[in-house]
Amino acid sequence: MIEIYFEQTTDAEKLFAVFTAYKNEPSLCFTYDGDKRITIHIDKKAMEMIQTTVIPAMTQFMFRFIEDRLLLSIISNDFYYKNVEEQQQILQLAHSFIDGERYDYRNGKQQAESRETFIKQALTEFLSDDISFSFESFLYFRLKNYKERLLHYVELAIDEYKLEQEYQNFIQTLRDCLVSRPAKLSIIHLLHQESTFTFYDEYFCEISAKELRKLIDRTLIVNQPMYIDSSVLAPLVSIAPKTIYLYTGNSDDGMVQTIQNLFQERLKLYDLDFFLQSKQAYCKKIR
Known part of the structure; x- marks a missing residue:
């Protein structure tokens, strides 16, 4: 049995919704206490279900509901962008790097390991039967490589944001010249x-x-x-x-x-x- 505790009820609800989208097998069952705990019941003979179902579901949950929160935390707490509009612009630019629309000019190439790989590696090393843990603690202590990758994308996004701000100021200066x-x-x-x-x-x-x-x-x-x-x-x-x-x-x-x-x-x-x-x-x- 695996027990996952959350600080926010909404996070527990979202993960449970992702879990229930996967077909419950007799050897694998997800239950939610209606508050902040999700329990995963796993037949000891079917531990491979952790790899084939639990880890993919939790990775999907990370991407859909947690990643933007982590990115915004980096933007706000590491780089001190507190204005909501600025945060959203930088977040959008970070997504464009994540999605491969913009070239990673610092490394000059695509990243060798994906964000998905980092999350799955961390979960594989951590999850086992008969474990009880706090999801927030897992985020804080077990996802160093993943969060470093997000930090890298935020840095790229902020560089791009500053360039675009300079460009807009440059264009406005030239427009002012044209007026008279x-x-x-x-x-x-x-x-x-x-x-x-x-x-x-x-x-x-x-x-x-x-x-x-x-x-x-x-x-x-x-x-x-x-x-x-x-x-x-x-x-x-x-x-x-x-x-x-x-x-x-x-x-x-x-x-x-x-x-x-x-x-x-x-x-x-x-x-x-x-x-x-x-x-x-x-x-x-x-x-």
Whole structure:
């Protein structure tokens, strides 16, 4: 028999619900006292049920109901983020690393052992028949490797959060610059091909790199706390066009996204193929 005690009744209820989702065998039975204790009755001849049923169920319970609580505790207590909105943003970023959406740039590779492996290893080493324990004590004393992995993901998330905050401040600073800046050119056509951006004026005449450098406001670059790209962003902000027609085959490109965030309603986004059509239509119009 295994007895698990909880500090919170709600946790006991949740784990019992997870257990009961597994089919009760004659050799394995889960009971809940209605308060804070779950009892697992196991036939001594079927101890493998711990591996095949109890441990997978408890691992699922950890992921569904406990992991976010641990992550938020790390965010709040280890890194002192007390604002609920900030906590939720960092938590969301931590999940993006956990789910593999973001690259772990510190290790430069995927983690060798999964969080699931750490939990199952700890439970395998700890659980046996005729044991009675506090779930909170198990969390505190037996899951060191698992919690260290969560700490790693929170660190990555906070690094990313700080970068995004700096980026948003940078964009807002450039927006403020645009408010009072007179337009040097009313319209810019911007052609994005692979990693290259080519500038055209309102008459579809290409603006050379030399001409762009002459248009750049040097004080704009010097006064920015963050690096401002001198080939795309600096010319665009310096010119401050009333309208930008941006033609691209990759709207998810980082620079394209930054231009969208910066110029907002001034930007008109089109597919790459539309550039040639627009240029041809303009040429026919002026003939």
